[in-house]
Amino acid sequence: MGINVDTTASLSRRQAHWEKSSSIRSRPRRVLRNVSPDEHFYPIARQPIALHPLVKALGTAARQRILLQSLYKFLNDIAFVETRVVSEVSLAIANDQLPWPFPAQLRADVLTVVIDEAFHAHVAIDFMEQVQRLTGVTPLSLPTTLTVEQAIRNALPKLPADLHIALKTISVCIAENSVTKDLIDVHREDGLNETFHAVNGDHMIDEVRHCLIFGDVLRHLWGVLTLAQRRAIGAVLPDFLGDYLSLSLQKQFDIDILADVGLDARQIETVIAATHLDQDLATYRTVNPIVDKVVNFLAESGVLDDPEIRKAFEDRRLVDS
Ligand SMILES: [Fe+2]
Ligand SMILES: [Fe+2]
Known part of the structure; x- marks a missing residue:
């Protein structure tokens, strides 16, 4: 007679959850077998140029x-x-390489993130190759950087070297919080290719867990910084968010896509002018809930508790006074 052993009994709740539901532990390889003409590969709601007359x-x-x-x-x-x-940031936390110690349990959780993220990159590349093979369409030249990298590059020179890893960590906390919303948005649209829907769903489930882990990372980090360190970082955050949520890389890519489908320079200019409004972050906040979502995440993690930092956000109209 077999003995029923609970193999997850010695694990924390979060690790037991990872053992059971992380995509690398629980999901099959997603194989694209065919493409139906009624399906599309990316939500139209997230690509306004597709709707222009x-x-x-x-x-x-x-x-x-x-x-x-x-x-x-x-x-x-x-x-x-x-x-x-x-x-980069997750490995530094997991290996205790930050100037501020992190609790062992949180470092163990962050190590599961490293595993998940490498797997997400693998799944993304695998799926991209499958789509190329089946459709025969190769990607245009893709951006070689990301807005979060640009935002970090612009913010670092404004801070003393000993705060660079703190800024990078906060950037990752913000990115990990907003990627979840991105994935949920993608997931919502009907008519998406079924395999993409599955790939995206697997990723989303992992990112919901990451979102909670990086909420803890931010709260912990913010709690161990001195007031002067918090204020130095708080002062650069509004510009950081402006760079992070900038659509400039998307705009350049959209221009390339429009040229690829045969529009001429004047037509491209018309479509871009109608779909990429030149607006500051406060105005963008009125049309896209992502700004409030990120600012609320910072507020919930204690980043806006200090009146001086809160005022910097109020002055930029990123929170209501
Ligand atoms: Fe991920
Ligand atoms: Fe993640």
Whole structure:
């Protein structure tokens, strides 16, 4: 007679959850077997250029091509962010290499993130290759950087060297919080290719767990910084968010996509002017809930508790006074 042993009994609740539901532990390889003409590869709701009359006039094939290229950029961005930005910071935390000690349990949780993110990059690249093989459409030249990397690059020179890793850690906490919303948004749209839906769903489940882990990371880090350190970082955060949520890389890629489907320079300018409004972060906040979502995350983690930092956010109209 077998004895019923609970093999997860000695694990923390969070690790037991990872053992059971992380995509690397529990999901099969997602195989793209066919492409139905009624499906599309990227949510139209997230790609406004596909809805512009000049693009609609080109017909369904052009629209499908635009969505396909948008999928490639989305997957490439995932592979980049996971293996470069998130992994660097996560490994440093897991190996206790930050100037501030982190609790052992949290470091163990962050190590599971390193595993997950490498797997997400692998799945993104694997899926991108499967789509290319089946559709015969190769990606246009994809951006070689990410807005989060640009935002970090712009913020670091404004801070003393001993705070660089703190800023990078906070950047990852913010990115890990907003990627979850991104994935949920993608997941919501009907008519998406079924395999992509599955790939995205697997990723989303992991990111919900990461979101909680990095909420703890931010709260812990913020709690061990001195007031002067918090204020130095707080002062650069509004500009950091402006860079992070900037659509400039997307805009350049959209220009390339529109040229690829055959629009001329004047038509491209018209579509871009209608879909990429030149607006500051406070105005962007009125049309896209992502700004409030990120600022609320910072507030919940204690980042806006200090009146001086809160005022810097109020002055930029990122919170209501
Ligand atoms: Fe991920
Ligand atoms: Fe993640």
